[in-house]
Amino acid sequence: MSTEQAQPNPLLILIQLGKEARSASTLDELGFMLVNDSRVLSGYRQALLWSADQGVTHLSGVVIPERHSPFIQWAGKLCDHLSGKTDLSFKTLSVLDLPEVLQQGWGQWMPKQVWWIPLEFGGQPSGLLVADDALDEQWLPLWREWTGVWSLAADRLSRAESSSVMGAVKRWFRYQRQGSAWRNSRLWWVVVGVVLALLFPVRMTVVGQGELVPREPVVVRAPLDGVIHEFHVSPNQVVKAGDALFSYDNEVIRSRLQVAQQSLATAQAEYRQTAQSALSDARAKFQIASLVGKVQEKQAELKFLTEQVGRTTVTAPQAGMVLFDEVSEWIGKPVQTGERVVRMADPANVELEVWVNLADAVPLKSGDEAKLFLAASPLDVIEAKVRWVGYEAQPRPDGTFAYRVRASLSEQSAFMVGAKGTARVSSSRVPLAYWLLRKPLAVIRGYLLM
Known part of the structure; x- marks a missing residue:
């Protein structure tokens, strides 16, 4: 080959x-x-x-x-x-x-x-x-x-x-x-880009339920025990100082006042009769002192009942908006002395109240930024600065616990007291990675410690 x-x-x-x-x-x-x-x-x-x-x-x-x-x-x-x-x-x-x-x-x-x-x-x-x-x-x-x-x-x-x-x-x-x-x-x-993005500092934010509330409301309490008979104002009505707010059912008090007037007249007549008898009866002189005390007692009782009758109509202590629930819920309701009935507030002096859930309770301090996004007006944003943060959680009507946060508005709002929405509060700056993983890490840590 x-x-x-x-x-x-x-x-x-x-x-x-x-x-x-x-x-x-x-x-x-x-x-x-x-x-x-x-x-x-x-x-x-x-x-x-x-x-x-x-x-x-x-x-x-x-x-x-x-x-x-x-x-x-x-x-x-x-x-x-x-x-x-x-x-x-x-x-x-x-x-x-x-x-x-x-x-x-x-x-x-x-x-x-x-x-x-x-x-x-x-x-x-x-x-x-x-x-x-x-x-x-x-x-x-x-x-x-x-x-x-x-x-x-x-x-x-x-x-x-x-x-x-x-x-x-x-x-x-x-x-x-x-x-x-x-x-x-x-x-x-x-x-490298992802790592740098995760290290980028962003503001730690928490979201909660927000509402516009009066900043310094005046509480009008029940001056005496009784039953509310009539309301002279409607909810959210603006009144002047001295305007009548609500009245008690005063029939019982007026009856007691009439009885006190009759008792005083009887005591005074008895005193006059005894004083005339004392001129000729030595024993009557010893009864004058007790009758004088009885007359003074009846006078004090009459004065007290007269004041009570005057207090059955409660007036506004200052000018402002009257804040309370539906009128029908108060008519005929018995109240005790000191019980809150209505609140009064200046419509122009309002602030933001935010309820922060326990799981979102990040460190907040005075001066932090807060924004309210109203449910009724999504395009409008109300800005505010945190004024104070509650030191302990308080029970909410829905049974949950939350921290109360109050924030002063940066400028006067055109929305009325009671406007609600979603509030966002911004705290100090943290890396984006911590902002994204804070809640997942908290859940994982909870399971690991069980």
Whole structure:
């Protein structure tokens, strides 16, 4: 058998390489095959695969290139220089084709000749560097065909990895193994951007139920025990000082007043009769003192009942708006002395009251910003400054406990007392990560401590 007949057919080798490239399952496997298995086409001393976003990813005879070695650093600069020259395409290069900066390392790490073969996959500039002392350009057509098949296979795997979660994870680990190239990748900048965003300071805010309430209301309490007979005002009515607010049912008091008047008249008549008898009867003189005391007692009782009758109609202590519930809920209702019936407030002197839930009780201090978003007018925002914060939680009508927060309005509001909505109170600045994870961490900590 002759030598020509013993030599394998290059086309069969090319077909076999293409088959293995299409069978590769990962980009790492495909890159390893390119720099190592390509020797069957034509022999070479060394080959390396480079891409603009990752640097030198594969080196012949090495499983994982050492990213910080001097040779890999110099080779990366060489490939970056060659990728920027538009006139290089499947060309044999020597040291004379390089600038002075790159010529210094050629004699130490490179043989006499190299091939620079540009590749197209993944959307990034990349290429294959093949080095040997004697490269025969007659094999370049085979290399051109082989690298074209390899690029198609690499592009297919690159697209598959970019569209899958596992592929993204694999790329992340691959970039991590590649050291400095990973720092130059897009993923690095995305991670840095996310970390910086999570460290960005934002205001800690809490949301609660808000309502416009009078700042310094005057409480009108029941002056005596009795039953309310009539209201002379309606809810939210503006009155002047001295206007009648409500009246008691005074029939019982007037009856007691009439009885007291009759008792006083009887005591006075008895006193006069005894005083006349004392002129002739010595025993009558001793009764005068007790009768005088009885008359004074009846006079005091009459004076007290007269004052009680005058207090059955309650008047406004000052001008302002009358705040109370529905009139029908008070008519006929018995009240005790000191019980609150109505409140009076200046319509122009209002403030914001916010109820903060126990889970949202972040540190708040005087001067913090507060905003009320009214339910009846979503486009209007009422701004205020925190005046004080309750030191202990108080029960709400719905059975929950919350902290009371009062805030002074920044400017006079056109909305009336009782307007409700959602209030937002802003505290000190914290990192965005803490703002996002505060509640989840609190829930997790609660489960871990159970």
